Every structure is written in C-alpha cells, then in structure tokens.
Amino acid sequence: MAYADQYIDKLRKSGLRPTKQRIKICEVLFDAEKTFHFTIKELVKIIENQANIKVSLATVYNTVHAFMRKGYIKEIPLNASQSYYDTNVTHHHHFFDEEENKLIDIHQDDVDEVNIKRTIPGKKIRSVEVIAKIVSDNQSQK
Amino acid sequence: MAYADQYIDKLRKSGLRPTKQRIKICEVLFDAEKTFHFTIKELVKIIENQANIKVSLATVYNTVHAFMRKGYIKEIPLNASQSYYDTNVTHHHHFFDEEENKLIDIHQDDVDEVNIKRTIPGKKIRSVEVIAKIVSDNQSQK
DNA sequence: TCAACAGTTTAGAATAAATATAATCTATTA
DNA sequence: TAATAGATTATATTTATTCTAAACTGTTGA
Numbered sequence A, B: 001m002a003y004a005d006q007y008i009d010k011l012r013k014s015g016l017r018p019t020k021q022r023i024k025i026c027e028v029l030f031d032a033e034k035t036f037h038f039t040i041k042e043l044v045k046i047i048e049n050q051a052n053i054k055v056s057l058a059t060v061y062n063t064v065h066a067f068m069r070k071g072y073i074k075e076i077p078l079n080a081s082q083s084y085y086d087t088n089v090t091h092h093h094h095f096f097d098e099e100e101n102k103l104i105d106i107h108q109d110d111v112d113e114v115n116i117k118r119t120i121p122g123k124k125i126r127s128v129e130v131i132a133k134i135v136s137d138n139q140s141q142k
Numbered sequence C: 001t002c003a004a005c006a007g008t009t010t011a012g013a014a015t016a017a018a019t020a021t022a023a024t025c026t027a028t029t030a
Numbered sequence D: 001t002a003a004t005a006g007a008t009t010a011t012a013t014t015t016a017t018t019c020t021a022a023a024c025t026g027t028t029g030a
Helices: A003-013 A020-030 A040-050 A057-070 B003-013 B020-030 B040-050 B057-070
Strands: A074-076 A084-086 A093-097 A102-106 A123-136 B074-076 B084-086 B093-097 B102-106 B123-136
Touching: A003 A020, A003 A057, A020 A040, A020 A057, A040 A057, A074 A123, A093 B123, A123 B093, B003 B020, B003 B057, B020 B040, B020 B057, B040 B057, B074 B123
Parallel strands: A093 A123, B093 B123
Antiparallel strands: A074 A084, A093 A102, A123 B123, B074 B084, B093 B102
C-alpha cells in the first residue's frame, strides 16, 4: 500500500475525509523515519516550514484529536501548560526532564511490566503510563 | 506539636511567612481526616465555603506552588486542562476515569514497584508516577 | 509615636492553550 | 448546474495560570 493510501485509510477510519490539509498533517505525523513527541504548536510550525499549503490551528486540533480517539497517536500525561503527543503508540514510557522541559523515551525493555492488581467494577484499563520526572543530580545536595 | 504549629513549620520551611490566609490554606490541605485530590479552583471553593476570610487566587497559587517545591503536596500528571494536586505524598498511583473525570488512588500494595533500568547521565529520578486510564467496560465492544 | 522597610495580599490585567463560531470554500452527486 | 454536506479558515471566546502594581501589615528603630 502506498503511503498516501495509508494516510487516506487512517483518515477514513478516524471519520475524516481525506483533504489536502489533513493529508499534509499525516505526512508529518506518520511519514517520519522515527516516531516523535510534539505539541500542537510544534506540529503547526513543522507544517509551516515544510509545506506549501496553509493549515489552520483549528484543523490541526481537530485532526490530532480524531487520531487520538482512534489510537493513532497518544497523549503523554504531563502536567505542563500544554498537551504533549506521541506518534509512538507502542508500549513504552517516558522520562520528563523538568529543567529542560524535554521528553525522553524509555523503552519497554527498560521497565518491568506494570502490573496493577486492583480493578474497578465496570471499568477496564485503556492505557498505563509511567512518567519518571528527572532533575539534575547535584552531588552537593544530599 | 499543635496543629497550628505544624502549619507554621510547613510554611516557614517553604520559605513563607505564616499569615492568616496561608494558615487557612494549610487548614484545608493538611487538617483533613484523609488526604485528597484537588484542583486550584476546587481548593478556592472549599476555602470560600468554610472560611470567614477572603483568600485571593494569586495567594492560593503561590502557596500551593511553594508546598509543591517542598514536596508537601504533589502534582498528578494528567493531561487535563487544569492541574491536579494530591495531599497524599506517599508512594502510590492513580486510576483516571476519563468518562467521569475522576481520580482514584491505587495503593502501593496494588502495584509492583516500578523498576526503571535506564538512567540519564547527570540526572536523578525525582518521582515516578503511574497513571492508568480507565473507561467503561462494555462487553458489546470486543 | 512615627517613619522606614520588607514582605503580603489583592483585584484586575495579561498571557496562552484550547475550543467554538460563523462565513466562505470545495467537492461530490443528482 | 444546483444542491448538499462537509471542510477550512480567521476570528472570537473561554479558561487556567501568571503577572503586576497598588494597597496593606507588621516589625524595627529612632
């Protein structure tokens, strides 16, 4: 399947018609060699830099949210002022460097499976996220 | 040590002078029978309801942030539009019910210790949080 | 008693992310 | 072509958070 077809497929499955703007968003999100983390602002900037078409903020928000609902990207639970998203939807976790405001992947192999023994009646677990906040390790402070 | 003294102690250690408003905030945060989760908005509402003094938003934000820095309360990493805090600073984790927008504690005993094998040079881990997002378990959808 | 001061509190302004709106545009179908 | 449904956009709105500047408080020392 050609890349463009994959994008159209993802869009249709998300309940969205494939349009110029939305396909451009797919190109940025899913065509990268590697998965990556982004904020909406950063995503808009990337599109502006590499595209010859204009995409409005509203369209980016709508499209990203539709992909989220469908599980094509995921939100990283960080209590920051803005939302962070990840195009890597495989099972993995994150360091968050609070001083540099930077996210770092932790591969699945580097964290034992998180096993939650408790359940809530009528509810099922949709995702489990581990966030390890890191700061400078100054030896001076014990 | 009397309660009031504990509050004054906490405030001083956080670099804040004990004032009427700040002690009121302490009463709400640290005098409860149980620990609890809150947003700033909720905290302000609680204070308004049970206090005969007026406390401004700015004072609440400043005081909560000072306590955070000192580790007397902690932030719960949820990607919501607003910040959630927890007066329970012991080691534990959370379910987040996405449909009801509600946090539920998971006791330490109910989750195996999260063991992160990877380290980042020059950095140390300040906190490890597990967030399990839960949704209704409709049997109809597989 | 008064003046000086350092730190507090406050209302309101400013900022910024996210969402909503309403007008215009596009593409498909009849 | 006309009708339509949905898409896109600029702009306005909303909301949490942070900032600011003025007024306030309490202590110290003359």
